[in-house]
Amino acid sequence: MPAILPDGDPVPADGALPSGALDGLGTRPFAFYVHVPFCVTRCGYCDFNTYTATELGPGASRESYADTAVAEVRLARRVLGDADLPVETVFVGGGTPTLLAPDDLGRVLAAIDAEFGLAPGAEITTEANPESVDDAYLARLREAGFTRVSYGMQSAREHVLAVLERSHTPGRVPQVVDWTRKAGFEHINLDLIYGTPGETDDDWRASLEAALESEPDHVSAYALIVEEGTRLAAQVRRGELAAPDDDAMADRYLLADDLLSARGLHWYEISNWATGPDAACRHNLLYWTGADWWGVGPGAHSHVGGTRWWNVKHPAAYASRLAEGVAPAHAREILDAGDRRVERVMLELRLAAGCPTGLLDDTAVRRLIADGLLERAPYAEGRAVLTRRGRLLADAVVRELC
The missing domain is CATH 3.20.20.70 (Aldolase class I)
Structure with a gap:
């Protein structure tokens, strides 16, 4: 955090x-x-x-x-x-x-x-x-x-x-x-x-x-x-x-x-x-994988249904707000469809289960397979999965796909 x-x-x-x-x-x-x-x-x-x-x-x-x-x-x-x-x-x-x-x-x-x-x-x-x-x-x-x-x-x-x-x-x-x-x-x-x-x-x-x-x-x-x-x-x-x-x-x-x-x-x-x-x-x-969660505590982040917010940072400010019956959230953002897609790709691609290829540009996926950064076999099943080398270069792979 x-x-x-x-x-x-x-x-x-x-x-x-x-x-x-x-x-x-x-x-x-x-x-x-x-x-x-x-x-x-x-x-x-x-x-x-x-x-x-x-x-x-x-x-x-x-x-x-x-x-x-x-x-x-x-x-x-x-x-x-x-x-x-x-x-x-x-x-x-x-x-x-x-x-x-x-x-x-x-x-x-x-x-x-x-x-x-x-x-x-x-x-x-x-x-x-x-x-x-x-x-x-x-x-x-x-x-x-x-x-x-x-x-x-x-x-x-x-x-x-x-x-x-x-x-x-x-x-x-x-x-x-x-x-x-x-x-x-x-x-x-x-x-x-x-x-x-x-x-x-x-x-x-x-x-x-x-x-x-x-x-x-x-x-x-x-x-x-x-x-x-x-x-x-x-x-x-x-x-x-x-x-x-x-x-x-x-x-x-x-x-x-x-x-x-x-x-x-x-x-x-x-x-x-x-x-x-x-x-x-x-x-x-x-x-x-995009679930909902509530973050309790100073500076804690939460996410529910595409809305993300984060609490005030200092424990004293956090305690004061709750004592006054005021929500401790500092600010929030509402993710649009594009934001949620990018975030989903960034997170799911890190998993061994990979990311659905339907979220991705097929040409980019094929190029990354040819470069040895995505596994070839899962592609036929509609999944983009990082190779071992791809794991080392995951940030670059995400940039290519997003």
Whole structure:
């Protein structure tokens, strides 16, 4: 969730959506994202909307945050009316969500269930830092109804973690994964980052192998992006750290795909591998396939029926608006048919299932097949699917097709 919010159209004080956004409500999958904007320290590479205790200021706190989030859940019910909207997935992200007490996270989840109802077998995920949980915390989280935990492992090398300003030690990850399983969680994701300045190919291989030793059913591997305004960007600009190398990044992506696939985790989205369909992150799949979701929290983004909006950024402003009975949305945009087509192509093409060729220019599709960037066989079935090389050049492929 980027810290800088875009401009857009104003949102009514009661949060009411355009009538067209409510057309078909309930016929599309529905989800909640809950943003918890608190961190102990800010990592040097991170540009998410997060706040340490010293940055937070008056008007908001960790202790009161669950009550504020519950108020927005109730607002969502009023805005969306009486439509039957069983919630298929809930994803709690941040920040560091597990800086909140597990009972607080459970209260937000209980409010979603009370207002909308959780669908049978709903996927309920929280992100966590390895150092932010212990066995007792995880047991309480499972009791509250969470089904999946996503850990920010990032690397197994101490010097790489130091550049990223991550505070956990490599040995912490297998310990918390063991606790997570003992607490009754079946689904565990490990997030990795490749391309950190100073990381070698051997470092990256060691991180992948360490992640695999914990036997997660899901691994996410993301190329490091040097975001403007971060400490990392300043270090790169001053020449203190080298900028990530594109060729090295491509090699590390291929190594990840090789090692993960060899251990039974197969790609289903460019940066995500899972042991099977049941292990894929259903919440993210809803994002990538055009579902509806309500984003709770400061800076959180929402999408319902082609209308997208985003909340005010600071936790104090967010809490103040809800306390006054005013919707916390900062601005919104209504996507037209062209916007929705482009967005659908951009997102679905990232998936192993690909994108319907009916959305695309056939000449461009054939040219990309000839160039080895799209698979030939799925074309006959009406799907455009990236080849392995195409995954490395996905942005260029999307530009060609859009």
